[in-house]
Amino acid sequence: MKRITAAIGPLKLDVPPAVLMLPLLLAASGARADELNGADTAWILTSTALVLFMTIPGLSLFYAGLVRVKNVLSVLMQCFALTCLMSLVWFAVGYTIAFGSDGVEQGKWIGDFGNMFFANITMDSMNGGIPATLFAIFQMTFAIITPALIVGGFAERMKFSAMLLFSTIWVIVVYSPICHWVWGGGWLGQMGLQDFAGGTVVHITAAVAALVAAVMMGPRKGFGTTAMPPHNLTLTVAGAGMLWVGWFGFNAGSAVAADNSAAMAMLVTHLSAASGSLAWMAMEWIRHGKPSVLGIVTGMVAGLGTITPASGSVGPAAAVVIGLSAGVICYFATMTIKQVLKIDDSLDVFPVHGVGGVLGTLLAGIFCSTQLGIFSGNGFSDGIESIGGQLGVQATGVVATFVYTAVMSAIILKVVDMVVGLRVDSDEETQGLDLVLHDERGYDL
DSSP states (O other): OOOEEEEETTEEEEEOHHHHHHHHHHHHHTOOTTSOOHHHHHHHHHHHHHHHHIIIIIIHHHHHHHSOGGGHHHHHHHHHHHHHHHHHHIIIIIHHHHHOOTTSOOOSSSOOSTTGGGTTOOTTOEETTEEHHHHHHHHHHHHHHHHHHHHHHHTTTBOHHHHHHHHHHHIIIIIHHHHHHHHSSOHHHHHTOOOSSOIIIIIIHHHHHHHHHHHHHOOOTTTTTSOOOOSOHHHHHHHHHHHHHHHHHHHHGGGOSSSHHHHHHHHHHHHHHHHHHHHHHHHHHHHHSSOOHHHHHHHHHHHHHHHGGGTTTOOHHHHHHHHHHHHHHHHHHHHIIIIISOOOOTTOHIIIIIHHHHHHHHHHHHHOOSSOSSSOOSSSTTOTHHHHHHHHHHHHHHHHHHHHHHHHHHHHHHHHHHHTOSBOOHHHHHHOHHHHHHSOOSOOO
16 A cells, blocks of 8 residues: 655654545544444344344254154254253353453453353443444354254254253353354464354354264164155255355354455355255266255255355355365265264264365365455465465364364263253154154144
C-alpha cells in the first residue's frame, strides 16, 4: 500500500492514507469499533437458525429414514431430546469450558469458569461486532449437532437413558475442551491449526465416539446375516437436502461476519458437496452397475464434512478436488468398516464424518491459501515450503483429537454402562425401540 507523510507539529508520521481517512469514515458512518455491526449480526442470526435446522429436522430425518421401521421414532426422539438437553448443558457449563470469559486470558486446555450459566453475558455484551448472546447461541448449535451425529453409531440398540447420560458427560468432558483447544484460545489454536468450522471439533470427535460406542456395544442383532436396509429413503433424501442448506450456516457462518470469507466459504462448501455426491454415485455405478439414491446423498454428506475444516482457507478449484476425494475415499472407508472390519457403525458415522474430517483437516494444510482466486488454494500459491509445516500442525490436531476422544469416550461409556446399562436386551431389540422405550409406533396406517 502506498504511504504518505503527514506533518503534525514538529513530527512527521509515515502513515497509510486509510488511517488519515478513518476519522472521516467513522464520522460519516456513525460507527465505533465496539458497536454492533448490523450486517454481521443479521448473518449470524440467520446462520444460527440454519445450523439448528441441520439437527431438527435435517439430521433427524436423514437418520430416521436409514433405520428400520421399528426404530424410526427412537432416532427422532434422540435428536429432539439432545437438542433440548445440550442447550441447557451448554448454558450451564459447556460454553465457559470452551470459551471462558471475555477479556480473561484463557489456559491451553480449558476456559475459565466465569461464564457458568452465562454469568457475564448480558443483552449489551458484545463479541466483536455481534452480541455476545448471539455468539453463545451460534456455538450452542454446534454443541447440539455434534452429539446428535454420534447417534448414528449406536442406533437401534442403546437405551434412551444411557444416551442422555453419555451425551451430557461427553459434551462436558470431550467436546467443550476440544472446542477450547481449537477455537477458544487453546493450544491447537495457538499452534495455528486450520479448522474453520469443525473438522476436528465436530466431525472427528463425533465419529470417533460413534466408532468406540459401536465397538464396545457390539453389533445389532442379525448384523452380517440379516439385511437391514433403510426403511424410508424419501425421509433420508428430505433430511439430506436440509443438511445441505443448513451447512451454509455451519461453514459460512463460522466467518462470524458477513464478508468475503463467508461468501467464499459458502461457495466452496457447495462445490465440495456437489463433487462428493457425484464421486460417490460414480463409484457405485462403476462397481455395482447402478447409481443409488442412498449413495448420492451419502456422498453429499461426505463432501460437506470434508470441506468443513478447509472452508475458510481454500479456493473453488481445491474445493472440487476435496469433494471428489471425499466421495471416493469415504466410499471405500464405508465398505472397509462394514465388510472387512465387521464393525456395526449403524449409519456410517465414522467412515463418512470421521474419515472425511481427517481427510479435510489434512487437506486444509495442503491446499490452504491466502490468495483465494478461482485457481488458487492449490497449496503452491503460498509457497511449497509452507506446506510441510502446516501439514504437521494439521496432523497434530488430528492425532490429539482422535486419541483424546477415543480414550475419554471409552471411559464415559464404561461408567454409563455401570450406572444404567448401555444396551436394551435381545428381546427388546427384536421388538424395536419405538415400542420398548417410547410405547409408540412411527407409522399406524
